[in-house]
Amino acid sequence: MTATRRGPGSRPGPGPLGGADQGAVAVETAISLLALVVVVVALVWGMSLVGAQLAVGEASRAAARAAARGASDPDVVAEARRTVAGAQVRIIRDDARVEVEVSAEAQPPGALSRLGSFALSSTATAAREPAVLP
Amino acid sequence: MARRGLRCRLRRDDGAAVVAALALVAVLAVCALAIGAVATVVAARSRAGAAADLAALAAAPDALLAPAAACADARDVAAANGAELVSCTVADGDVVVVVRVRLPRASPLALLAGGAVPEAAARAGLR
Numbered sequence: 001m002t003a004t005r006r007g008p009g010s011r012p013g014p015g016p017l018g019g020a021d022q023g024a025v026a027v028e029t030a031i032s033l034l035a036l037v038v039v040v041v042a043l044v045w046g047m048s049l050v051g052a053q054l055a056v057g058e059a060s061r062a063a064a065r066a067a068a069r070g071a072s073d074p075d076v077v078a079e080a081r082r083t084v085a086g087a088q089v090r091i092i093r094d095d096a097r098v099e100v101e102v103s104a105e106a107q108p109p110g111a112l113s114r115l116g117s118f119a120l121s122s123t124a125t126a127a128r129e130p131a132v133l134p
Numbered sequence: 135m136a137r138r139g140l141r142c143r144l145r146r147d148d149g150a151a152v153v154a155a156l157a158l159v160a161v162l163a164v165c166a167l168a169i170g171a172v173a174t175v176v177a178a179r180s181r182a183g184a185a186a187d188l189a190a191l192a193a194a195p196d197a198l199l200a201p202a203a204a205c206a207d208a209r210d211v212a213a214a215n216g217a218e219l220v221s222c223t224v225a226d227g228d229v230v231v232v233v234r235v236r237l238p239r240a241s242p243l244a245l246l247a248g249g250a251v252p253e254a255a256a257r258a259g260l261r
Contacts, residue, residue, distance in 0.1 A: 025151050032155030039159055043166050050173045057177055061184035064215075068191045097214065124184055125214035127192030127207060 045109060049118060052084075052106045057122040059083035060102040064124035067091065067098040076100060099125045171246035174237060182235040182254035185217035190258035193222065193229040198260055204229055220253060228259035 063080035103121035189208040196204035201224035
């Protein structure tokens with residue numbers, strides 16, 4: 001603000017900085033900083049969700065590779081959990097294919113976790129190794 | 135007159151902090167979109183790699199005796215993993231497959247990624 005030019009927009013005040021809207025910027029800054037913090041927290045959490053989804057995808061693919069090599073079910077589950085600890089692993093075998101579905105839950109940070117969690121999952125399909133090679 | 139009114143409005147600085155905050159939010163949003171686009175491509179790449187590996191492994195058992203069936207297996211397994219078979223060549227009991235993953239066309243992240251179509255190749259055989 002300049003003191004020499006005073007238009008209808010600015011109110012009379014004791015000095016160059018003493019307008020009635022003095023402090024308005026500080027209050028606004030406080031409020032918008034709060035909003036900014038919320039946005040940043042949401043973004044960081046969103047990025048961690050993206051990372052978690054990538055990890056779940058990796059886990060399902062690693063597990064499907066293991067299944068394609070002829071690993072047993074416990075080995076396939078162990079392979080998936082090597083990438084995502086505590087993941088839920090579902091293995092569906094039919095006569096030609098084995099499908100591995102890895103799912104995990106992502107909790108929001110702190111008190112927000114009461115709002116619920118996101119379910120992340122990924123599926124990969126491999127061919128079953130023939131029991132006897134021709 | 136209009137200029138004078140504008141100047142008066144511009145001289146009031148309430149709202150300046152909100153503008154600054156909105157600008158920051160816009161910058162953050164662009165960062166988030168960029169990270170989302172990178173993640174989309176990384177995920178598609180990884181999917182392509184796995185689909186190629188699994189397709190090649192699926193095709194390998196038939197590579198020696200039934201090359202056509204081998205490539206059909208490769209196509210099926212690639213499709214089951216969200217990829218499409220680009221090429222499948224069988225030579226001397228080895229299968230070489232190339233697959234690609236198409237990003238969902240509707241996704242704005244895919245547009246940001248520049249229409250990337252990740253490809254991956256894998257080889258498997260009985261030798």
